[in-house]
Amino acid sequence: MTTVTLGIDVGGTNTKIGFVDRHGRCLASTHIPTGADKPFDNFLKDVFSTVEELKKEAGEIEMVAVGIGAPNANYYTGKIEKAVNLKGWGEEVAIADLMQEHFKVPVAITNDANAAALGEMKFGVAQGMKNFLVVTLGTGLGSGIIVNGDLLYGHDGFAGELGHINVVEDGRICGCGRRGCLETYVSATGIKRTMFELLADNNGSSLLSNKTFEDLEAKDIFDAAEQGDELAKEAFAVTGEILGKALADTIAIFSPEAIVLFGGLASAGDYITSPTREAMEANCLSIFKGKTRLVVSNLEGDNTAILGSSALAWQEYEKQQA
Amino acid sequence: MTTVTLGIDVGGTNTKIGFVDRHGRCLASTHIPTGADKPFDNFLKDVFSTVEELKKEAGEIEMVAVGIGAPNANYYTGKIEKAVNLKGWGEEVAIADLMQEHFKVPVAITNDANAAALGEMKFGVAQGMKNFLVVTLGTGLGSGIIVNGDLLYGHDGFAGELGHINVVEDGRICGCGRRGCLETYVSATGIKRTMFELLADNNGSSLLSNKTFEDLEAKDIFDAAEQGDELAKEAFAVTGEILGKALADTIAIFSPEAIVLFGGLASAGDYITSPTREAMEANCLSIFKGKTRLVVSNLEGDNTAILGSSALAWQEYEKQQA
CATH class of the missing domain: 3.30.420.40 (ATPase, nucleotide binding domain)
Incomplete structure (x- = not known):
């Protein structure tokens, strides 16, 4: 039994x-x-x-x-x-x-x-940790925050809306009705919007210039990057930089042992983790530099x-x- | 005994x-x-x-x-x-x-x-609460964060550095060596810097135009506001707006029952709490609107x-x- x-x-x-x-x-x-x-x-x-x-x-x-x-x-x-x-x-x-x-x-x-x-x-990369964050990068950006070994639920049960902190003043329109939320830049949808900005800015010149906004998926941007497409790589760099800066602030607040990236976009490996880690460390308050690990979930x-x-x-x- | x-x-x-x-x-x-x-x-x-x-x-x-x-x-x-x-x-x-x-x-x-x-x-306005934040407005900006009835210490004991989240890209120089940290705008020092920006922008025209940077204190700005000085009132409005926006993000993360303002600047009453509350509510994710109380410590x-x-x-x- x-x-x-x-x-x-x-x-x-x-x-x-x-x-x-x-x-x-x-x-x-x-x-x-x-x-x-x-x-x-x-x-x-x-x-x-x-x-x-x-x-x-x-x-x-x-x-x-x-x-x-x-x-x-x-x-x-x-x-x-x-x-x-x-x-x-x-x-x-x-x-x-x-x-x-x-x-x-x-x-x-x-x-x-x-x-x-x-x-x-319980089962993944955060076994034994008592203070860490999971950031889920899907259609939107979600977060699960563990403090002292327990989930941070907040007063009403809805804490952890890291996807809706403001990262760009008067930035992109968000589904929540406001502008500049983190998830409008950092998510499968966010990187697609960035890719379209880059296509506009560079007058095309990418393997992805034949894609409609409706059809383009984050996976296509990864595939193009793998084929050496510079704009696709740039889309990951931009996404990682915004994420890394936001995570630096998160570290100042939580001082977590690790931040775990989870979900489709996280599976893009170095394309997303390298610029994220770089921006995270560069923008970290000095007492936190080098203390928080950025890791990708192993539970995919x-x-x-x-x-x-x-x-x-x-x-x-x-x-x-x- | x-x-x-x-x-x-x-x-x-x-x-x-x-x-x-x-x-x-x-x-x-x-x-x-x-x-x-x-x-x-x-x-x-x-x-x-x-x-x-x-x-x-x-x-x-x-x-x-x-x-x-x-x-x-x-x-x-x-x-x-x-x-x-x-x-x-x-x-x-x-x-x-x-x-x-x-x-x-x-x-x-x-x-x-x-x-x-x-x-x-234990003794103040947060008796009975299990999820709330205290923001201390002194020379700098500090925070003490209670999650599930316990202090948020983080992995290394140094969590809660809300004063050092970035609020303005390439903003004011901070003592920590970076730029744009919340405490460079929201603190006794921050409001003084704002006052000097306003004096510069408005070519003086304030009761405080006779003050040196060295001499000016947050208390002077409060006194000037009490005497009807428009620029002094504006300094509080600017400070409160930046604080309120930052607190809206904090609410998305913690969903706290209350945020308690503490310390010298908090004692300026409505001058600081009104613009803070207004910006906090205006920038809150809709599911959190009207849920988090902004209160001033009663332990002064x-x-x-x-x-x-x-x-x-x-x-x-x-x-x-x-």
Whole structure:
């Protein structure tokens, strides 16, 4: 009998579900369509039946807790609140309570960046650390911040919006309605906007001058850089410099042991980490220089999001055992 | 027999010492010259003899812990490290160990802004709060950040340097060797620099045009504002706007219940709080709007610094009792 937790990662399109043991081994996993345009009840039923199927696959297990990573998930209330990508579910859903009723084990929820931070602490590069940050570089920029070994939730559960600190006065228009937010520069979308600025400034002269704004993806910019495209490399340099400066400020505030980069853009390796590290060190307050490591997550893979959610479940379980 | 802690606040010029009970009553207090240019041993002897004197004054007491607030004091190591204003003491002094040897009770140290945050949580406006920030507006700008009811120390003990986040690209020269740090705009020194920029821009036309840079103090700007001086009022407005914008970013990161302003500049009341609050709300991410209170410390007075240091001692004592 293996003790496991259930990790659920709710995305706008797909939801990933899996059983994870104490050592971060995923014993069984799958994904289902989230169905964010249909009623929440449909989703619940799909999850419940999927978990029954997974149980058959996982062998002899005892499930002791459930962890859920989801957009706008509030750890304190157990609710998903006003999630833009889950509109069919209404203003809010009490997902933790409803899951707990069914599974009869503790259920905790948090947003995906926070789950990623817990995943790094339990299974990834941040094992043994008590003060670090995870910065997730996807469509937007998210952050999960660990202070004294615990997630920083803040007063209302929504702390860690590093993507929305201002980095350029009157800068780019942000989805949040303001201008100059970090994620308008540093994210898959941000680097694409930078690439288009560079194309405009340099009158084309790039492998990417045949791409529409709609079609261009961060991966294309990486591929072009690999083929020696100077503007594509410059797009990474600009992105890294803005990120590095922002991280220098973050270090002054948190004095973290490490900052972990996570997500699609982080997988561009040196193209993004080199300029980021350089700008971070150059702009660091002297007492912090050379103290904070910049590392890339080693949890990339199909089950990463499940591991993060399951780490939340393990944390809740261990708190109850203590 | 009253149970008390000893609070010691080490400043560049003077050191304040006092006994404080559980309710924040200061039973006896005094101050001595720090003597930062003489050997550290002299300071220790002075503190020890002063405490003996204070004991006579305080009545029947049992001293259970000592808390020390000092520049560059590291909670983790118990040492004051590389403090610019205490040069006679050398590279570092193991002040906590040396005090503990003498007093035979637990001794903890931290910097003055952190002590102020603990003081607010135990005795001041932040009683009952678990997530808040204290921003100290003195010669520079310091911060003490409480997360989940504990001080944010970071990996090395030096977290909370909010005064050194960058707010203006290539902005004012900072004592730290960089440019554009928050404290070059928002502090007693910062508002004086702003006042001089305004005098230059407006070709004088202020009650303060007869002041040298050396002589001008933040208090003079307050007095001029009280007399209706438009440029002096403008100096507060500019200062508050920059502070408010920085606090909006801080809210996105910490989602605190309150931000407490503390220190000389905070006592300028509405002149500083109105523009700060306005800019903070205007620049807040929508999910945080109206959620974080901006308040001024109610602990101002001669014994404030002693209360902060003593709150640290009480926290250590209570941790040991738990």
